[in-house]
Amino acid sequence: MRYEHHGRLTLADKARADYVYLPFEVPPGAEGISMSYSYSNPMPADESWGGNTIDVGLFSPGDLGFPCRNFRGWSGSFRQEVHLGLGRATPGYLPGPIEPGRWHVQLGLYKLAQAGCDYHVVVDVEVSPAEQKAVLEGQRRATFASSLSPAASRLHSPRWLRGDLHSHTHHSDGANSLKELTDYAKARGLDFLAVTEHNTVSHLPGLHDYDSPGFLALPGEEVTTYYGHANVWGIEEWVDFRCRQVGDVQVAAARARAQGGLFSVNHPKDGGPPWCLGADLDFDCVEVWQGPWWLSNHQSLAWWDELLRQGRRVVAVGGSDLHRVGTPDHPYSHELGNPTTWVYASELSVNAIVDALRKGHVFLSRDVDGPRLELQATATGSSQRAMMGDSLTMGAGQGLLLEARVEGGEGCLVRLISSRGEERRDLVEHSSQRFEYVVAPRESTYYRIELIEPPEADLNQEPAALMVQAMSNPIYVAWQSECSL
Numbered sequence: 001m002r003y004e005h006h007g008r009l010t011l012a013d014k015a016r017a018d019y020v021y022l023p024f025e026v027p028p029g030a031e032g033i034s035m036s037y038s039y040s041n042p043m044p045a046d047e048s049w050g051g052n053t054i055d056v057g058l059f060s061p062g063d064l065g066f067p068c069r070n071f072r073g074w075s076g077s078f079r080q081e082v083h084l085g086l087g088r089a090t091p092g093y094l095p096g097p098i099e100p101g102r103w104h105v106q107l108g109l110y111k112l113a114q115a116g117c118d119y120h121v122v123v124d125v126e127v128s129p130a131e132q133k134a135v136l137e138g139q140r141r142a143t144f145a146s147s148l149s150p151a152a153s154r155l156h157s158p159r160w161l162r163g164d165l166h167s168h169t170h171h172s173d174g175a176n177s178l179k180e181l182t183d184y185a186k187a188r189g190l191d192f193l194a195v196t197e198h199n200t201v202s203h204l205p206g207l208h209d210y211d212s213p214g215f216l217a218l219p220g221e222e223v224t225t226y227y228g229h230a231n232v233w234g235i236e237e238w239v240d241f242r243c244r245q246v247g248d249v250q251v252a253a254a255r256a257r258a259q260g261g262l263f264s265v266n267h268p269k270d271g272g273p274p275w276c277l278g279a280d281l282d283f284d285c286v287e288v289w290q291g292p293w294w295l296s297n298h299q300s301l302a303w304w305d306e307l308l309r310q311g312r313r314v315v316a317v318g319g320s321d322l323h324r325v326g327t328p329d330h331p332y333s334h335e336l337g338n339p340t341t342w343v344y345a346s347e348l349s350v351n352a353i354v355d356a357l358r359k360g361h362v363f364l365s366r367d368v369d370g371p372r373l374e375l376q377a378t379a380t381g382s383s384q385r386a387m388m389g390d391s392l393t394m395g396a397g398q399g400l401l402l403e404a405r406v407e408g409g410e411g412c413l414v415r416l417i418s419s420r421g422e423e424r425r426d427l428v429e430h431s432s433q434r435f436e437y438v439v440a441p442r443e444s445t446y447y448r449i450e451l452i453e454p455p456e457a458d459l460n461q462e463p464a465a466l467m468v469q470a471m472s473n474p475i476y477v478a479w480q481s482e483c484s485l
Contacts, residue, residue, distance in 0.1 A: 001027070005105070005121040009054070014109045018226055018244055021064060021104040024123045030098040032085035032126035033058070035105060039119040045077050045110060045173075052117040053077050055108030057199070058084070058093065061101030067240035067251055072096075072103075074199040074241075076224075077110065078173045085126070091171040092200045098125075110226055158346045161353070162368055163192035163218070165341050166231060166266070166287065166319025172198035172222075175324035181336075182210035182217055184325050188336050189368045192353055194319070196220035196231045199241040216348050222266065223252055228275035231287065231319070234261035234354035246281050253283060262357055264317060266290065269299035279307060285357065289318030289339045289364050289468070298466045308446055308474060309419050315360040315389065316473050317341050337368035344387070360389020365470040371451050372407040377475045388448075391476040394441060400477065402437040402447055409433070409451045412469055419445040446474035 003024040013020065026033070035058065043051025055076045062070035073093025075082055082090040089095040105121055168174035169181050176184075178195065185193040195217060197203050207217050220233045225243040230252075232239050239256050243249045253263035264285035268275035272290065286307070288300045307314050318339035326332030344361035345352040356362065363373045377386045380399045386392045394400065406414055409428040416424040416437055426435055428451070439447070450471045457465040 001125040001127060003123040003125075005123075006119070008116055008118050009052075009107075009109060009112060010116040011112055011114065014112050018109055019242060020107040020109065021059070022107065022121055023102050023104050024125070026061075026098055026100050026103050026125050027127060028100040029128050030100065030125050031128035032083065033098060033103070034081070034083045034124040034126070035121065036081040037105070037107075037119065037121040038080060039117050041113055041115075041117065042077075043111060043113075049111075050113065051111070052113050053111040054117060054119060055106075055110050056082070057106040057108070058082070059104045059106060060099055061103060064104060066242050066248060067255060069238075071238045071240070073202065074106075074172075076108070076173060076198055089202065091169075092197070092202050094202055108226075158344055160342045160372075161191040161345050161348060162337070162340045162342050163190055163194070163353070164320050164322070164336050165194045165218075165220075165233065165264075165317050166196055166222070166290065167193060167322045167336065168197060168222075169195060169203060171195075171203040172200060173323060178203060178207065178210055178217075180325065181322075182215070185336055186212065186215050190215070190337055190340070191348060192216040192218050193336070194218040194220040194231070194233050196222040196233075196319075198222050198224040201235070201238045204236070214348070216350070216353070218350060218353060223263075225249075225277075227277050228268070229266040229273065230283070231264045231266055231285075232256035232261050233264070233357070234350050235259045243277075246277055249277055249281050253281070260351070260354065262354055264315075266319075267300060267321070268303045269296045271296060272300075275303075279303075279312075283314065285315040285317045287319055288316045289471075290321050291334045292338060293366065293468055296464075297468070298463050301466070301468070301471075302463065305417075311444070313360070313391075313476060315357060315362055316364065316471065317357065317362060318364040335367075338366060340365045340368050340370060342372070360473045361387060363388060363470065363472045366468075369408075371409040371412070371470040372405075373409075373449060373451060373470045373472050374405045375447070375449050375472045375475060376403045377401065377447065378403075386475045388473040388475060391478055393478045393480060395480045399438055399440050400447075402439060402475070404435040404437070404449050406433050406435070406451060406470075407431070409469060411454075412451050413454055415450045415452060416447060417450060418447050419443075423447075441477050441479060444477060444479040446476045448472045448474040 005022045039054045041051040057074035058072040060070045060072045075092040084093045223230045223241045256263045262284040266287045267290040286304045288304045318341050322334045343356035345356040378401045451469045453467040455465045
């Protein structure tokens, strides 16, 4: 049974909606769907002008309103042909019963040329023999529960674990399989790796088959809207990505949190792609470091620092955004663990890592074996002691002792930064060195540290001269003019 759709898309269509839905009917007893599509003047998604980029996905029968739960797959513009059936599906799509009713091909209007775009979609529905109908209708769609409850790797005591929070496989637009990627992560020395496919969760079933003693695959999704990207971690179900305005993003973030997960704005910088939905929404983290530092990450850092100065408490994280493992014959600028996100966790489990991220018990380094930082604070006359991500309440007459430890940073500079900007800058002369700072805050503020290469220009005049090697999350100070400690 074949269905064909031909049409033309214009900039007026894009102004009305980001997605077009093409219906097709599936009769009882269907056992598979094959879909192919093409369009005029195609242009790769990472190019900015001169052609068209049309994405594609599938929805099973049900309400198409935002958010919905009848998602069956998404491949962006990466694949021109897809197939799904009871026990198999193209990566990016969910295998399972082919329910009778009205299905929809989803076309995403990512980029349209001024001249418009002609498209052609072909859907073939495979109908099973009548005697198989009862079997197909009696099957339940595969769920993720068995995959997402691995046994935790207990630690003798809480310790720092190193991971990468942003990566892709062939379930979206990556080149490698889950096995290839997780094997490489283990070889790199990572304790955990978040697999964050664009707009799909087809990688979640069986994800923890690739866990091993000392290594955890962290479930995630990159919510890839046409106005910015965000990672969600610790999820068990698909998070609807069809966000067009701030309110939609709030709904998506709430869906992630309802599953015990976190919502993190990705690469808010030139070429990120940038985040165009502003900061007037509730998110848990910001990816201040994506891939090699020189990829305009100073812009993401400045964006995050401005949030901190406004009084927001948002956790800084990093991720390689790896799409393929580089080889000598085919090198790649992104590398797993560049940067490395270190989390202070009680055990190697999804819940413990997500909890550590939520608390901000996190620092970032340029590589798996890159420099390490720790920052702790103690208020005078108080038993309060804080680590990165924690908060201290202080009042009149109190001072604050900040203790920084730097490992592997010789020749670099350590900067102490507060809501007022740079407070101190010191040379790191040894492979392991401690610094103490006594400060007297008189307002609510925060303190964090950065390890940087000696800049070649005045950072106030040339922000891109900032070359970070490692950075901490803040310790927050809540100032009370009168308080009892």
